[in-house]
Amino acid sequence: MTRPATRLVPAGVTGGHETVTPARRTGIVAALAITQTIGYGTLYYAFAVLLTPLAVDLHASTTAVTGAFTASVLTGAALAVPVGRWLDHRGGRALMTGGSAAGALLLVALSQVDRLWQLYLVQIGIGAAAAASLYEAAFAVVIAVTTAERRSRALLAITVVAGFASSVFLPLTGWLTDAHGWRATLIVLAVLQALTVPLHAFVLRGSAPSRTLRRASQAPSRGVRAALTDRGFWLLAIGFTAHTAAISAFTVHLVAALISWGHRPAFAATIAGLLGALSVAGRLITTGLQRRHRTTTITATMFAVQAAAALLLPIAGARTGGVIGAVIGFGLGFGVATLAKPILLAERYDTRRYATLAGALVVPMTLAKATAPLAAAYLHTASGSYVSVFAAVALCCALAATMIAAASSG
Incomplete structure (x- = not known):
């Protein structure tokens, strides 16, 4: 069974709403x-x-x-x-x-x-x-x-x-x-x-x-104040923000990178289209593993796999099989954060304050989503290669994995 992280607020609060059959x-x-x-x-x-x-x-x-x-x-x-x-x-x-x-x-x-x-x-x-x-x-x-x-x-x-x-x-x-x-x-x-x-x-x-x-x-909510002064909350914030930046940059620049490495536009678009289906597969895998492992452990592992896949992509960029393998590796973690974030917040904190805490996390994540593609474009222009872009994506995924893993004891 999943072992929830230590709560900093009263446990046993499962919703605070009218009874729902x-x-x-x-x-x-x-x-x-x-x-x-x-x-x-x-x-x-x-x-x-x-x-x-x-x-x-x-x-x-x-x-x-x-x-x-x-x-x-x-x-x-x-x-x-x-x-x-x-x-x-x-x-x-x-x-x-x-x-x-x-x-x-x-x-x-x-x-x-x-x-x-x-x-x-x-x-x-x-x-x-x-x-x-x-x-x-x-x-x-x-x-x-x-x-x-x-x-x-x-x-x-x-x-x-x-x-x-x-x-x-x-x-x-x-x-x-x-x-x-x-x-x-x-x-x-x-x-x-x-x-x-x-x-x-x-x-x-x-x-x-x-x-x-x-x-x-x-x-006044002691639960919100307790969460915002909790080291674990900020580890989660850094981890999910870094991961959002990686996902956003990867999504926007994948097709252009594949075309620059000699692949046809139709192939590049088809490969990019796999990300949606792979995100569903990753969520199914994550939910199945939660019966035996902590959500933080599973999430950090998936993010680490994405880091390796992002590093592999430019190395194998000219080979069809290598590209497919790298995109599959990255795509399996594509939708994990969407599922993991609400679960981890609900495990750690008073669920009556869930939406407020989730909102506090959404702000830096959304800013990262909006600005990461621009930063990646600057990297590509400055270096003249997509290698630096996917190296930055890998670094963000590695940072996310580290922060989420640290949050399990944070």
């Missing part, structure tokens, strides 16, 4: 699996397909249009802590319902933009809608309504299903754009996004904190 719990997990798949597909992944047609119609550079997406991501980082506090105090139903509805309306608004400043304004709104309705909010709800024994399986179910969001929505968005244009595509995506509103509104009923616990949550 097993059937309702299953319904909540199933609903969130659907809404996270749609939400990530419409509010996040679709932008990659729409980037070029947006730039053409708005008479803007792809860099300027990409900046709007960066603004969206940074908005999510800015809202992470206040969103976390809301979730801890009031639960996820109202916030996730509102975020889903806003996301649908903003996709309609996006279909009507004809100026660059309008694109930025809408994308900032989408960043706020995503912060209110995607993974961090969903994880807070799951942790509130599940026991420690069932938590890993519930989180796994959601992340496995949502892990296919890119596999579904990237080709769907591409097909719709080719057939009907990007403006009509956004209307279709808005309709799909609107389907998440009733799921959040009706299925999440009863997951809000009880009145007694809501009053208690308004008081």
Whole structure:
């Protein structure tokens, strides 16, 4: 069985919400699996397909249009802590319902933009809608309504299903754009996004904190203060931030690196597409190993494997078999952090404060996600080679492995 790390706050706190029956719990997990798949597909992944047609119609550079997406991501980082506090105090139903509805309306608004400043304004709104309705909010709800024994399986179910969001929505968005244009595509995506509103509104009923616990949550939290002065919390923060930087840089630069090493664009894109499926496999492996090993041990090991794979990639870059092996090694750890972070926070700290603590971790992680590709591009330009880029990725993964391993005794 998994051996949880030592808590610094009262143990035995498993959620602090109204009693949820097993059937309702299953319904909540199933609903969130659907809404996270749609939400990530419409509010996040679709932008990659729409980037070029947006730039053409708005008479803007792809860099300027990409900046709007960066603004969206940074908005999510800015809202992470206040969103976390809301979730801890009031639960996820109202916030996730509102975020889903806003996301649908903003996709309609996006279909009507004809100026660059309008694109930025809408994308900032989408960043706020995503912060209110995607993974961090969903994880807070799951942790509130599940026991420690069932938590890993519930989180796994959601992340496995949502892990296919890119596999579904990237080709769907591409097909719709080719057939009907990007403006009509956004209307279709808005309709799909609107389907998440009733799921959040009706299925999440009863997951809000009880009145007694809501009053208690308004008081100053010793649990949050204890966590923020805990060495282990900051080890986790450094580890997951370094890993996020590695993942972001690897994802953005993999295709270009493979092409520079002589591979065909179609092969490079296909190899990059394996990362989504491999992330699901990695999450399944992680959950299976948790029965016998600590989550910190499993996570650190997966990150260490990624470090080795990133170092191997440029060495074997010209050989098809070597590239496939390196990408598989890296891809198996691709989605581990998404699953491990909520589990480790819930193991160590008062779960009534989970969302606030998760929000504190999301801020540096999101900043790393936004800036790491730019830093990697600078490394490539300065060195004239992708070897330095993947060496930096390996270093970040090694740092992440070290920090997560140290957190087990931190």
